[in-house]
Amino acid sequence: MAIKRRKSNVPPPPKECSVTMCMQLLGGAWTPNIIWYLRAEPRRFSELMADIPGVSPKVFTARLKRLEQSGILIRRVMPTSPPTVEYSLTDLGQELTPAIEAIVQVGHKLKRRVAVSMGQ
Amino acid sequence: MAIKRRKSNVPPPPKECSVTMCMQLLGGAWTPNIIWYLRAEPRRFSELMADIPGVSPKVFTARLKRLEQSGILIRRVMPTSPPTVEYSLTDLGQELTPAIEAIVQVGHKLKRRVAVSMGQ
DNA sequence: TTTTGTACTTTCCATTTGGAAAGCCGACAA
DNA sequence: TTGTCGGCTTTCCAAATGGAAAGTACAAAA
Numbered sequence: 660m661a662i663k664r665r666k667s668n669v670p671p672p673p674k675e676c677s678v679t680m681c682m683q684l685l686g687g688a689w690t691p692n693i694i695w696y697l698r699a700e701p702r703r704f705s706e707l708m709a710d711i712p713g714v715s716p717k718v719f720t721a722r723l724k725r726l727e728q729s730g731i732l733i734r735r736v737m738p739t740s741p742p743t744v745e746y747s748l749t750d751l752g753q754e755l756t757p758a759i760e761a762i763v764q765v766g767h768k769l770k771r772r773v774a775v776s777m778g779q
Numbered sequence: 780m781a782i783k784r785r786k787s788n789v790p791p792p793p794k795e796c797s798v799t800m801c802m803q804l805l806g807g808a809w810t811p812n813i814i815w816y817l818r819a820e821p822r823r824f825s826e827l828m829a830d831i832p833g834v835s836p837k838v839f840t841a842r843l844k845r846l847e848q849s850g851i852l853i854r855r856v857m858p859t860s861p862p863t864v865e866y867s868l869t870d871l872g873q874e875l876t877p878a879i880e881a882i883v884q885v886g887h888k889l890k891r892r893v894a895v896s897m898g899q
Numbered sequence: 900t901t902t903t904g905t906a907c908t909t910t911c912c913a914t915t916t917g918g919a920a921a922g923c924c925g926a927c928a929a
Numbered sequence: 930t931t932g933t934c935g936g937c938t939t940t941c942c943a944a945a946t947g948g949a950a951a952g953t954a955c956a957a958a959a
Binding site: 687713714715717718721740742 | 916917
């Protein structure tokens with residue numbers, strides 16, 4: 660029996676994939692965490708790194724650099740001694756916070772699922 | 780000059796990182812695309828794979844399996860011949876669609892940024 | 900009996916990722 | 930002159946990732 664292939668009536672299949680483009684930013688280790696900790700206020704390099712235990716300076720600076728180049732965050736060198744560097748989200752970066760909030764929501768439920776399935 | 784380390788007054792630092800937990804699901808190649816194409820209606824294996832050009836069957840089934848085991852989607856074998864398999868989002872999976880919509884939004888703007896910077 | 904269709908699975912391999920550890924730089928304090 | 934601080938950078942390496950290509954299983958149609 661032949662099966663008819665249903666045509667998709669899903670809205671617009673994103674042209675040249677916006678999803679993929681944005682996920683190449685968010686995808687690497689620690690990236691969403693950085694945005695999460697910057698969502699309320701600017702934060703310094705060492706503060707942010709302490710917020711996110713486990714990240715190495717190499718990966719951490721790589722992420723910050725990529726996010727800056729993509730216009731998600733801004734890097735400001737403060738005229739202190741020794742110089743300190745402050746990172747903050749741009750408007751574009753702020754648009755990602757609802758995404759990360761939804762991700763956190765689902766993360767919570769995933770944890771409950773695991774907890775429940777381990778409880779029996 | 781010593782610099783005072785500002786204490787974070789960001790809300791709750793997610794305990795045992797919900798962000799990271801959920802990103803291990805969403806992180807792999809093609810994962811958000813699968814959710815995107817399932818958000819409106821159930822869809823068959825080969826349909827979904829055609830929706831997402833470039834994905835290999837190996838990676839594709841690996842993603843579907845992981846998403847099923849995490850309770851993001853449901854796999855139903857239909858009593859046809861040859862058997863067909865239909866995938867659909869669970870309620871938990873539906874909670875991810877706002878996240879992916881926000882990601883798409885930012886993806887659009889990233890593309891415009893690139894387009895503009897190439898135009899001059 | 901051979902072919903077709905659907906949904907995978909397996910093997911192999913190059914590339915990418917990211918962790919650990921150590922080093923670097925300029926300014927200032929001791 | 931040596932040490933300290935903040936913010937990185939570099940090197941090395943093991944593990945994870947994902948693509949290509951081929952194979953599998955089962956039922957039905959030809």
